[in-house]
Amino acid sequence: MIPTLKRREHVLSVAAAQQARLHELPLATTFEQAAARAGHDPLCATTVEILQINVGKKCNQTCRHCHVDAGPERKEVMPDLVVERCLELLEQWDVPTLDVTGGAPELHPRFREIVARARRLGRKVIDRCNLTITQVNGFTDLPEFLAAQQVEVIASLPYYAPKQTDLQRGDGVFELSIAALRRFNELGYGRDGSGLVLNLVTNPVGAFLPGSQPSLEREWKRELARRHGVAFNRLYTITNMPISRFLEFLVDSGNLEEYMEKLVAAFNPAAVDGLMCRNTLSIGWDGQLYDCDFNQMLEMALPRTIFEVKLADLERRPIQTGAHCFGCTAGAGSSCGGATVSS
Amino acid sequence: MDTYYDPKGLKKFGEIGKDAPELWQKFQAWYGAVFADGALSEREKCLIALAVAHTVQCPYCIDAYSTASLEKGADLAQMTEAIHVAAAIRGGSVLVHGVQMRDHVHKLSM
Numbered sequence: 377m378i379p380t381l382k383r384r385e386h387v388l389s390v391a392a393a394q395q396a397r398l399h400e401l402p403l404a405t406t407f408e409q410a411a412a413r414a415g416h417d418p419l420c421a422t423t424v425e426i427l428q429i430n431v432g433k434k435c436n437q438t439c440r441h442c443h444v445d446a447g448p449e450r451k452e453v454m455p456d457l458v459v460e461r462c463l464e465l466l467e468q469w470d471v472p473t474l475d476v477t478g479g480a481p482e483l484h485p486r487f488r489e490i491v492a493r494a495r496r497l498g499r500k501v502i503d504r505c506n507l508t509i510t511q512v513n514g515f516t517d518l519p520e521f522l523a524a525q526q527v528e529v530i531a532s533l534p535y536y537a538p539k540q541t542d543l544q545r546g547d548g549v550f551e552l553s554i555a556a557l558r559r560f561n562e563l564g565y566g567r568d569g570s571g572l573v574l575n576l577v578t579n580p581v582g583a584f585l586p587g588s589q590p591s592l593e594r595e596w597k598r599e600l601a602r603r604h605g606v607a608f609n610r611l612y613t614i615t616n617m618p619i620s621r622f623l624e625f626l627v628d629s630g631n632l633e634e635y636m637e638k639l640v641a642a643f644n645p646a647a648v649d650g651l652m653c654r655n656t657l658s659i660g661w662d663g664q665l666y667d668c669d670f671n672q673m674l675e676m677a678l679p680r681t682i683f684e685v686k687l688a689d690l691e692r693r694p695i696q697t698g699a700h701c702f703g704c705t706a707g708a709g710s711s712c713g714g715a716t717v718s719s
Numbered sequence: 720m721d722t723y724y725d726p727k728g729l730k731k732f733g734e735i736g737k738d739a740p741e742l743w744q745k746f747q748a749w750y751g752a753v754f755a756d757g758a759l760s761e762r763e764k765c766l767i768a769l770a771v772a773h774t775v776q777c778p779y780c781i782d783a784y785s786t787a788s789l790e791k792g793a794d795l796a797q798m799t800e801a802i803h804v805a806a807a808i809r810g811g812s813v814l815v816h817g818v819q820m821r822d823h824v825h826k827l828s829m
Contacts, residue, residue, distance in 0.1 A: 540794055580789065587791040591761045595792050 377546055378438050380447035381621060388624050389445060391675035398618060398699040401633060403640050407701040414645035419695045421667070424687065425655040428475040428712065429454070429462050430672060431484040432661050437506055439532075439545045441579055443619040443673050446479040458663040459486055461682045467497050469687050475656075475712065477504040477669065482518055495525050502528045504712075507556040508549055519556070523563040528573040530612070530712075531557070536599040540581040557606045566608040575610040577714070583631035585642060585707050586613035589715040612714025615639075617670050617703040639702035647709030650716030653695045667695045669712070674700065729779045762791040769798055770805035 381389035388394055411419045432453040435446035454462075466474055474494040481487055481504060494501050503522060510518045522529055531553075535541050538550035545553075557566075557574075564570030576596065580586050593611035600606040616622045618636060626632040658666040663682040666672040676696045680689055709716030736743025754764050765788040772780030788798050 535794065537794060537796075539796070582789060584786050584789050588756070588761055591756045592792045594756075595760060595762055 377448075378440065380438055380450065381445045381624060383447070383449055386624065388620065388627070391673065394619060394623055395674055395698065397623065397627070397632075398636070401636050401699060403636060403699060405640060405643075407697045407699060407705075410640075410643050410645075410702070410705070411648055411697065414648045416648050419648065419651070419697055420654070421690060421693045421695060422654045423691050424469060424471055424657045426473045426475050426652075426657070427462065427466055427471050427659060428477060428656050428669060429490075429659045430477050430661055430669060431459075431479070431481045431487065431490070433479045434483045435479040435506065436483070436509055436512055437480070437546050437549065439506075439621070440625055441544055441581075441616050441622040443617050443622060443670060444479060445620045445673070450479065452661045453484060454661040456486075458659075458661070458682060459490060461663065462659055463490065463493055463497075465682065466494060466499060471499070471657075473500045473502065475502040475504070477712075480506050480509045482509050482515055488521060491522075491525050491527055495527070500528065501525065502530055505529050505531045506545075507531045507533065507553040510556045510559065511552045519559045519563055519565070523560075523565065523572055526571065528575070529560060529565060530575045530577060531560075532579075533557070533576045534578050534581050536596055536603060544579070544581045554604050554606060557600075557604070557608070561605075561607055566606075574608045575612055576608050577612045577614055579614050579616050583616075583626060583629065583635045585638065586615055586710070586715075589613045589708060610714070612712075613708070613710070614712070614714060615703045615706055615710035617700055619670055619673050619700055636699065636702070639706045642706035643702060644705055644707060644709060644717060646717045647705040647707075650709055650711070651695075651701075651704055652711035652713065652716075653704075656712070657690060665690075668704075670700055670703070671696055674698070724778050726778075726782070729783060732779075760791075762788070762793050762797075765791045766793055766797060766801040770801040773802045774805045774809060 388397070408418070411417065430444070433444055433446045433450035434448065434453065435450070436448060438447040465471070476487070476490065478484070484490070491501050491503070509515050532545070533541060533553055534544045541550035541553065542548065560566060560574050563572065565572040566574035578586065578592065578596070586592070589611060592613060596611045597608070600608065618626055618632065623632070626635050653667040653671070656668060658669050658672050659682055660666060660672050664672070665678040665680065665682055665685060666676060667678070676698070678685070678693070704710050754761060754768075765784055768780070769784040769788050772784050785798070
């Protein structure tokens with residue numbers, strides 16, 4: 377398992393250093409200019425339809441592309457006051473979806489309580505699951521809990537074969553992930569008519585863009601069924617963002633400039649409308665608010681914290697943008713729900 | 720760059736359309752249709768393109784379809800098998816021409 381940037385005291389463990397590295401790139405255009413040409417000058421939010429809460433940076437894995445720089449030794453955990461305020465706003469604002477992420481969000485000591493309370497409010501709950509957490513002692517009953525709560529599981533699996541998966545996510549991750557997926561399937565997840573949704577996420581294992589989501593989904597379904605007897609609902613293709621450990625990979629491999637040029641060249645004006653920052657509020661472990669999880673990791677916070685904010689502050693707010701935003705507008709677009717433009 | 724093949728040349732591919740835009744547009748439309756999902760998937764088509772790229776020994780095409788194959792969901796094992804197919808056809812093609820060689824030799828020989 378690779379150490380986190382933070383443990384290595386790497387220069388890119390500091391958000392300002394990441395921003396500076398991106399800012400100095402000689403790109404053909406800025407994101408703000410590109411968005412303006414697409415009719416968004418400035419890019420603004422619509423309404424808050426998803427509360428995405430990052431409950432902490434602790435994770436049982438250290439994936440090479442992780443934009444959170446999550447890992448086992450990370451100490452950031454959402455405190456009780458912030459948890460309570462998140463649930464309070466979820467109720468007050470009538471936001472339909474709670475998206476729980478991390479790190480491995482299940483490692484938060486109140487994860488199950490958060491899920492259960494949000495479900496009692498009638499909200500859709502999404503768990504962004506790394507799969508292997510369900511194979512760790514003390515967490516093996518997670519699939520049953522998630523099924524009982526009818527939580528939508530969005531699970532990471534970059535490839536349907538071991539080599540690429542383990543390259544990105546760590547040795548042995550593929551085998552554990554398949555075991556986890558089989559357990560989810562046994563409970564009805566990913567099976568027609570069960571109502572239990574299991575969606576997979578694939579990020580490219582390297583400095584290239586994801587392919588067509590529908591085409592890859594067909595391949596993934598066929599190959600996961602054929603090779604491993606695994607079923608799932610949807611495949612989400614997500615572009616790797618030039619942030620944190622993927623930024624480190626881009627720099628070390630000499631791919632940074634070319635990758636960014638590729639993102640800029642692949643800018644798709646049609647992807648701007650569906651940007652997730654427009655209908656999502658990202659909440660950090662400490663109660664800071666952000667336009668998205670990527671801005672969160674770059675510490676591009678909104679002016680008010682979760683304790684001060686009002687819904688009116690958020691609707692139609694200008695989105696904070698930077699060069700990294702080209703990651704969400706390249707090709708068919710990219711978001712926490714996969715591609716944003718139909719191909 | 721003082722070589723016949725400049726890696727940056729691929730990015731200038733569109734310049735080929737400057738003096739024959741209608742032909743270029745037709746080529747682009749046809750090219751796009753060829754590589755769309757059909758009876759073969761995008762991934763399978765990319766692997767064929769990668770194998771052909773090696774056969775025609777086009778460095779631009781090799782770079783482009785190495786990336787495209789990854790993007791379309793192929794892995795290095797699939798890509799390596801694809802170029803073995805190309806190599807086998809190349810090798811087989813040489814050997815099967817040996818029949819012509821043998822026929823010619825037999826005609827001349829006593």
